[in-house]
Amino acid sequence: MTTLFHAYHTRSSALVTLVNELGAQIEIRDVSIPRLDGKGGRDPANPHPEGKVPYLTDGAESLHERGAIMLYLTDKFPKAGMGPLAGEAGRGAYLSWLSYYQGVMEPVILLKMSGLSHPYFDAALRDFDTMMARLTEVLKQGPWLLGERYSAADILCSSPFGWLPSLLEGYPTIHAWVERCNARPAAAAAMARDAEQAARAA
Structure with a gap:
């Protein structure tokens, strides 16, 4: 089971x-x-x-x-x-977004919420605005992170913004994406x- x-x-x-x-x-x-x-x-x-x-x-x-x-x-x-399977179109992007969330998005959001900053963080992880610009760029090309295909990557990467909606101020493309994700049954x-x-x- x-x-x-x-x-x-x-x-x-x-x-x-x-x-x-x-x-x-x-x-x-x-x-x-x-x-x-x-x-x-x-x-x-x-x-x-x-x-x-x-x-x-x-x-x-x-x-x-x-x-x-x-x-x-x-x-x-x-x-x-x-989620795209091995050998299926979009598999690389799917794996990348799952890893990007764990390795970049969550640490950057935690640093943002804690008020901590250091050049090492920005160099190793990216700063918050760079991360949000990357999401905006991708989401402008399609409604989901994989373009026309909704996937578990959307669930994972949109999840922190449901708890921290203030982070979406000034990012309308990401805000609309989070609303689309949360509106699903x-x-x-x-x-x-x-x-x-x-x-x-x-």
Whole structure:
């Protein structure tokens, strides 16, 4: 059985959206995690070695990190078309965006939100405006990161802006893309599920 360990209103919410898009038999198992407001705590039912989410188990396989989990799932359940397969057009761009999010976007956004800056960060990772200019350039060529094809890369790369909408000020092309992503039924269902879980935990 393929199982996704998830906690509401966290990075793993994007994985719930993907599971909905895939329409696959994947169990979503809710666990608690330590939260910034002091609520929650490490859940012994969560097999993640650091007590975090998301975490995916599939028989003897186990995965952490959203980009890796998304790639694994879109390869495992190809009928939904949520990621180009090996040898298929767009595969290179797809892999690049999944890695770009993990290696560039999330660190740059965290630095932006924390107010930290240093020439080393800009040289190694890119600065925030350069990152946003890159996204804008690509999205002006098509409604999605892969052009006409919506993919798990859109779910992953748009996800932080749902939590931090202030970052979208001055970037109308990216703002419109995030709205398109969030308007999909799979995303709306994931947000509704999270809201229900949050209400139960309140």
